Amino acid sequence: MFFWKTWKTLKANGVMGINRRNADYVLKYNQRHLYPVVDDKILTKERAIAAGIHVPEMYGVIETEKDIDRFEKIVAPYRDFVIKPAQGAGGDGIMVIGDRFEGRYKTVGGKIVTEEEIGHHISSILSGLYSLGGHRDRVLIEYRVKPDPIFKSISYEGVPDIRIIVLMGYPVMAMLRLPTRQSGGKANLHQGAIGVGVDLTTGITLKGTWLNNKISKHPDTTNAVDGVQLPDWDGFMRLATSCFELSGLGYIGVDLVLDQDQGPLILELNARPGLNIQIANDAGLTHRCHAVERRIAELAKDGKVESAEERMAFSQKHFGSPIPAATEELETNEQASS
Amino acid sequence: MHSINLHLKILIAILVSLGLLITGYQIYFLEIPVTEDETDDIWSLDARLEFQAVQGVPVKAQMFIPPLNQDYTSLNESFISNNYGVSIGQVDGNRRVTWSARRANGPQTLYYRLVLTKRYSPDEVEAPPPAPRVPIVLEGPEQVAADALVDPIRQHSADIETFIAEAIRRVNDTTDDNVRLLMGSGDTVLDKARVIDILLSNARIPLELVRTIRLESTPNQEPELWLRSHNGDRWLYFHPETGQQGIPDNRMVWWTGQAPMFNLEGGRQGRVSVTITNSEMNALRLAQMSSDNGTSALLEYSLYGLPLHAQQVYRVMIMIPVGVLVILILRNLIGIQTLGTFTPVLISLAFRETQVGWGIALFTLITALGLSLRSYLEHLKLQMLPRLSIVLTFVVLVIAGISLFSHKLGIERALSVSLFPMVILTMTIERLSINWEERGGGHSFKVALGTIIAATLAHLLMTVPPLAYFVFTFPAILLVLVGFMLAMGRYRGYRLTELMRFKALTKQG
Numbered sequence: 001m002f003f004w005k006t007w008k009t010l011k012a013n014g015v016m017g018i019n020r021r022n023a024d025y026v027l028k029y030n031q032r033h034l035y036p037v038v039d040d041k042i043l044t045k046e047r048a049i050a051a052g053i054h055v056p057e058m059y060g061v062i063e064t065e066k067d068i069d070r071f072e073k074i075v076a077p078y079r080d081f082v083i084k085p086a087q088g089a090g091g092d093g094i095m096v097i098g099d100r101f102e103g104r105y106k107t108v109g110g111k112i113v114t115e116e117e118i119g120h121h122i123s124s125i126l127s128g129l130y131s132l133g134g135h136r137d138r139v140l141i142e143y144r145v146k147p148d149p150i151f152k153s154i155s156y157e158g159v160p161d162i163r164i165i166v167l168m169g170y171p172v173m174a175m176l177r178l179p180t181r182q183s184g185g186k187a188n189l190h191q192g193a194i195g196v197g198v199d200l201t202t203g204i205t206l207k208g209t210w211l212n213n214k215i216s217k218h219p220d221t222t223n224a225v226d227g228v229q230l231p232d233w234d235g236f237m238r239l240a241t242s243c244f245e246l247s248g249l250g251y252i253g254v255d256l257v258l259d260q261d262q263g264p265l266i267l268e269l270n271a272r273p274g275l276n277i278q279i280a281n282d283a284g285l286t287h288r289c290h291a292v293e294r295r296i297a298e299l300a301k302d303g304k305v306e307s308a309e310e311r312m313a314f315s316q317k318h319f320g321s322p323i324p325a326a327t328e329e330l331e332t333n334e335q336a337s338s
Numbered sequence: 339m340h341s342i343n344l345h346l347k348i349l350i351a352i353l354v355s356l357g358l359l360i361t362g363y364q365i366y367f368l369e370i371p372v373t374e375d376e377t378d379d380i381w382s383l384d385a386r387l388e389f390q391a392v393q394g395v396p397v398k399a400q401m402f403i404p405p406l407n408q409d410y411t412s413l414n415e416s417f418i419s420n421n422y423g424v425s426i427g428q429v430d431g432n433r434r435v436t437w438s439a440r441r442a443n444g445p446q447t448l449y450y451r452l453v454l455t456k457r458y459s460p461d462e463v464e465a466p467p468p469a470p471r472v473p474i475v476l477e478g479p480e481q482v483a484a485d486a487l488v489d490p491i492r493q494h495s496a497d498i499e500t501f502i503a504e505a506i507r508r509v510n511d512t513t514d515d516n517v518r519l520l521m522g523s524g525d526t527v528l529d530k531a532r533v534i535d536i537l538l539s540n541a542r543i544p545l546e547l548v549r550t551i552r553l554e555s556t557p558n559q560e561p562e563l564w565l566r567s568h569n570g571d572r573w574l575y576f577h578p579e580t581g582q583q584g585i586p587d588n589r590m591v592w593w594t595g596q597a598p599m600f601n602l603e604g605g606r607q608g609r610v611s612v613t614i615t616n617s618e619m620n621a622l623r624l625a626q627m628s629s630d631n632g633t634s635a636l637l638e639y640s641l642y643g644l645p646l647h648a649q650q651v652y653r654v655m656i657m658i659p660v661g662v663l664v665i666l667i668l669r670n671l672i673g674i675q676t677l678g679t680f681t682p683v684l685i686s687l688a689f690r691e692t693q694v695g696w697g698i699a700l701f702t703l704i705t706a707l708g709l710s711l712r713s714y715l716e717h718l719k720l721q722m723l724p725r726l727s728i729v730l731t732f733v734v735l736v737i738a739g740i741s742l743f744s745h746k747l748g749i750e751r752a753l754s755v756s757l758f759p760m761v762i763l764t765m766t767i768e769r770l771s772i773n774w775e776e777r778g779g780g781h782s783f784k785v786a787l788g789t790i791i792a793a794t795l796a797h798l799l800m801t802v803p804p805l806a807y808f809v810f811t812f813p814a815i816l817l818v819l820v821g822f823m824l825a826m827g828r829y830r831g832y833r834l835t836e837l838m839r840f841k842a843l844t845k846q847g
Contacts, residue, residue, distance in 0.1 A: 006837045009844040017840075019670060020830040120719045127722040129772070190777065214842045279842050 014284030016275055025289065029168065029250025030271050037247050038269040042086045042140050044247075051246050053239060054265045056082075056257075062139040065126060068119050074141055082145075083122065085130040086138040091188045093130030095121055096144060108157065109185060145265065148258040150231060154178055154196075156220040158185030162198065162236055162256045165273050165285065168296055169244030169308065171237055171315045172288040174198040175277040176205055176230070181220050189276050194218060196225045197281030201320030203233025209279035235264040237316065241308045243269060253277075288319055346828060350821045357817030364812055370640075374807040377618040378455055380413070381553045384613045385450040387600055391442035395604035397422075399437045402593035402600070403450060404551075406433075410454040410590060418449035432593040446605065454553075454590075455619075468544040468568055474536050483516035488540045498543055498569040499583070505537045506565075506581040527563050531578045534565060544568055547596055548575075550589045555616045561592050561599060641810055654690065656809050659816050661686055661796035666826055668795065673833030674788040677769050682789050684762045686797035694794055701763070701790065704736055708767035709774070716771075730764040 010017075037043050048055045059081055060074035075081050079100055085093040095118070098108040105113050122139050124130075131137040151160045158179030165173045175195045179185045182192035189195050194215065197206035205228040207216045218225055230236065240254040243266065253273025257265050278285055295314060299306060306314070364370045383404070391397050403426070406412050417424045422437040437448050476484055487508055495501040509517055509530050520533045531547055538545045549561035564585060565576045575585035593599070602608040641652050661683040668674045676682050689697035711732050715725050737760065766789070773782040799805065809815055832840075 003834065003837055006841065006844055007832060010832060010837065010840055013843055015832075015840050015843050017830070017832040017836045018673075019833065023828050023830050117719075123721060124719075129722055190781075209842070212839055212842065214845075275840075279840065282843065284843070 014287035015278055016285040021275060025251040026272055034248045035271055038249060038252065038271045040086050041084060041268050042138060044269055047246050048266055053242055053246060054262065056143040056145055056265050059141045062122055065123060068122050071122065080144040082142050084140045085125040086140050087131040091186045093125055145257045145259045148260045153221055153223045154218045154225050154228065156180050158187060159257055161187045161267060163277060164240040164254045165277060166240050166244055166252050166254055167289050167292045168250045169241055169311045170292045171200060171240050172292060172319060173277050173281055173285060174200055175280045178218060195276055195280035198230065199320055201316045203230040206281060209276055212279060232263055237312050239264050239266055241312045291318060346824060350824050353817045354821040357814045360814035361812045370811060373804055380617050380619045381454045382615050383452045385610055387448040387610045389446055389602055389605040389608040391444060391446050391605050393443055397439045397442045397604040399448060399605065400601050401435055403433045403435050404452060404590060404592045410456055412452055412454055414453040416451045422448065430595055432595065468546060471539055471542060471544050474539040480520060483519045484536055484540055486516045487537055498567060499574055501541060501543060502567055502576055503581055503583065505534050506576055506578060509533050510579060527578055531563060531565060534578060546594050548594045549592045551592050551612060553588045553590060553614060555614060557613050559612045559614055641813060653806065653810050656813055657800040657806055658683060659819050660809060661800045663819055664796040664799055665792055666823060668792050670826055670829060671833060673835030674792060675785050676789045676792045677766060677785055681762065681766060682792035683796055684759060685793035686800060688759050688762065689793065689797040694797060698790060704733060704763055705767055707736055708733055709771055712767055712771040726764060726768060729767055730760060733760050733763050
């Protein structure tokens, strides 16, 4: 009986399950031949640069074991940088070098590593240790994002990032991901980072989720995570919205960061974004997605396609919190009357 | 999207109904038993012919035996006789065995045995209708008596069927003078049959005498006389004394005609006794036996038609979709996490060799040892391929070690581990270890537990003997499984574990 009751409540709240996400959104809107664009961060970056979208600057790419020798040359002009597997998943295999120290390197965690150790790390990335499916991989060396100081009070080490789910170019839900001591400075929820919902209209943070529970304070800094105004929120929304044209994928999670010098940057795209964002926002994705699908169907009837700005405006108008249920109702009424 | 859904529904409907139809056809028309231990009645008919041989004269004993083209399938027919030559011939539509010997002495016993079953009977072959007949010529008073009987019978009947029934009733009326005249001195069944024959011949109605036997466990059964006639359409059976119409289902014809059951040359005091015994036999073995006899080819196009060793392989293989279905349900409906998609199925196949208990113990032991080796190798910073090779070799060594150790201890069961797929174990160790590093020990423990649970459930289901038999015998049922899998492909409800995961969203505020 418990199951049935929970089931009905979740359904009424429009909470999306994995099966629905896969069947109705990922399989329906994401064509497989476009996956490489998001699965390979180097490809994503090249596309983004071509489209004039802001991304962290790429310092170099290492493709073969022999190229590892070039590492020294690539990073020579920089004191800090990030080493990433091009096809890594879930933030694994990323090494962030924060400084140089007596001919060696120092990670942001404070660990001293030698060039040889970095070489080994690059080698294991190349052999496919961190890639989806264990394929051979490429190594990306890029600009290290310096998080905006606004996050200092509600974040522990690492770089907080912002995940925005975009359906057919319409942002439907957003979440700020804050690293914790437990997540080891990483911004991945399953590793123990906090997800904090973000109001799409204003860019003000809501309450959060930590390990599938609702929370309102950061466990390390004990500061409240809600009520924080994210700077340049429209910039974030604009970047996320434009990712639809960039990738061609209809249902994506866009990961963005806020650099203290360069403003919002796109980190990566995800073709199968997780569902915990719903707990962070205390709202279900299904109602919002249905609203977008109805909008597209309406526009298609009139033979119109909305521009990125118009799409962004639609999302900001309808998907502000805390009225997701009301939005759904409103939409239904509009439909009925029209 | 709508058209895809319709397409899918039609496809599911087609597959499911096709699977059910084929299976139904196999069960109801080919009569393939639904469970392995279904049994069937088997009748064995023993006829024993005893006589005293006359010294110095060649012996020739002839006996009628039942035709094989009846309602029953004969599984086996044998003639047991020492020093006699045996030949079977057709006489007037009957089968007759002839035993012959140049010389014999003293009491002789000859056996005939026929084993029958009702199932898998081929289509009955009707005996051909008899030729139109001429009236049996009678002399003076007998002809008058016959005419006196036939006339009222004809008046009281409408067709052949009622004519015969009426004739039988009249002949059994012993107070009738005409009947008594025709019967003469005797009043046995045979005499009555003879009189009925006379009467019917006068009306030009064909009649045959048939001897029948009742399929019921009885010692010393006397073949019973029945009459049959043909109305141009089918044979009608009558009991000559009671007038009962239609032969009971459990009676079968032994021979037709006036002749006695056996005749003997060079012997005397001949006596035949028929004993019928009933036994039960496994229906499937029965099917195979009857197909050996060539009377039934129903298993020819099933997997039973394969050579035995190939059958063994298919018995395992055909159950894999069932195991996959278990994984599908566990992952997509319940939401248990497993290592890889089909790794649990492969592990459950490995359990076949080792039994579940041992399998789990060995799997856990080897994986734990492998994981500790793998975490040690992690410090050495090796590349993937060499590292995997080392783990694989280590797994082989551990398996060999376990086998040797358990053999010395006298536990032969663990020897079967040698077939435990090493590659599966190696990949399991590698994946678990990566999982451990990336998601932490708790998560990888959860995944490993999920894998073992899934493998065990899949194994248990795949080895349920009635189910294994059913799927192997009716492979079309797999089409129904495909239908279910197709439906699962568009299942959009929550997984059970998601109800726990999103529980926070059910609370308001």
